[in-house]
Amino acid sequence: MQNNTYTVGQVNRYIAGMFADDLLLKRISVKGEVGTCTYTSQGHVYFSLKDNDSQISAVIWRSRTVSGLKFKLETGMKVVVTGNVEVYERDGRYQIIATEIIKEGLGDIYERFEALKKKLEELGMFDKDAKRPIPRYVKTLGVVTAPTGAAVRDIIDISKRRNPGIQIVLYPSLVQGKDAPANIIEGINALEAYGVDVIIVGRGGGSMEDLWCFNDEALAHTIFNCAVPVISAVGHETDFTIADFVADLRAPTPSAAAELAVTDISLEIRRLNDYGKRLENTISHRIDWYRERVKTYVNQIRVHSPEYRINEQRNRLASLNDRMNAIINLKIADKKAKLPTFAEQLDSRMQRKLADYKTKVSLYAKGLHALSPLNKLGGGYVYATAGGKGLKSVKDVNVGSDVTLNLKDGTLDAKITGIREE
Secondary structure, eight states, X not given: OGGGOOOHHHHHHHHHHHHHHOGGGSSEEEEEEEEEEEEOTTSOEEEEEEOSSOEEEEEEOHHHHHHHBOSOOOTTOEEEEEEEEEEETTXXXXXXXXXXXXXXXXXXXXXXXXXXXXXXXXXXXTOGGGOOOOOSSOSEEEEEEOSSSHHHHXXXXXXHHHOTTOEEEEEEOOOSSTTHHHHHHHHHHHHHHHTOSEEEEEEOOOOTTTTGGGGOHHHHHHHHHOSSOEEEEESSTTOOOHHHHHSSEEOSSHHHHHHHHSOOHXXXXXXXXXXXXXXHHHHHHHHHHHHHHHHHXXXXXXXXXXXXXXXXXXXXXXXXXXXXXXXXXXXXXXXXXXXXXXXXXXXXXXXXHHHHHHHHHHHHHHHHHHHOHHHHHTTTOOEEEETTEEOOSGGGOOTTOEEEEEETTEEEEEEOOOOOOO
């Protein structure tokens, strides 16, 4: 028993899931009479939809009131509400979340619109690949619209303001009623034959009935097959027609169509001036860059040239020669500065040496004098020689040998007449 017990929230979430999975309750259209109706300060609209048998709650959120509600919703009004049926879990009740509300009298028209839209879509007339690009610079602009009214004035004023030199070719056409589709087709064909660059087809705002001529199938085929790009500008931003879907570009208003078709020349001129300045700066910077590179190459060539190297070596030799001369001059100057002192020192040393030598010579002289045979001879001694040799023994001579007697004051020549040994 416990396993079959659920919370209220679980039950409501389960029911909400069932509603979400039911494809029949998605994008469903329900017709009925508006019961109570409340506009909130946030922009939401809460109301009830009823018939003779029952009623259902409904709401259209503020985000959908602009595109999905094109009139003021009032009690008692007969409407067709399109949207999703969902469960509001907090209160456990279901309601229609409306995405679009139309008056019941327009139901058949809306169904025809949806049927034609589906048919043309299946033919590939809405494919993006089939859309022709709008030329960036339009010289001749074709316009198919009513010759009077705000739409044509806005197109002409905005186009001339954006490009004073543009040529505008206007094909005055009916833009409302049963004859309007054929008239618009004639205008497109005529402007295509004239050779315009772009064609704007459109009119100002109005009710769905007023704009119905732009939901014509023949007009859709003419726009699709036109060799010139076509811009559809029908009604206001919230209005959509078959012409919008099949055209190469859809504009929310005629004024916006002129802005999309005609390039603002002043902006282009400013852009070109900016490009010119940027190009000039780029070229100037590039020239400066190449000039610096040329200077670098010239310096490299000059550095590696034989003439530069010879001059460099010549300068180096001159510098070394100057340095050598300077060093030599410094050496000479230093020597010259030291020479007097050295001479004085040398002279002093020589004087001392001479004095020492004089003293030694004097001593040697005295010693020699004391040892001199002459000095001894002065005491009565005789120095005898024979054959140039001094006689030291009687055995050095024989009887009859010639001898020389050296006295203090001279020599005597003698002959040995006898020898006596001691």
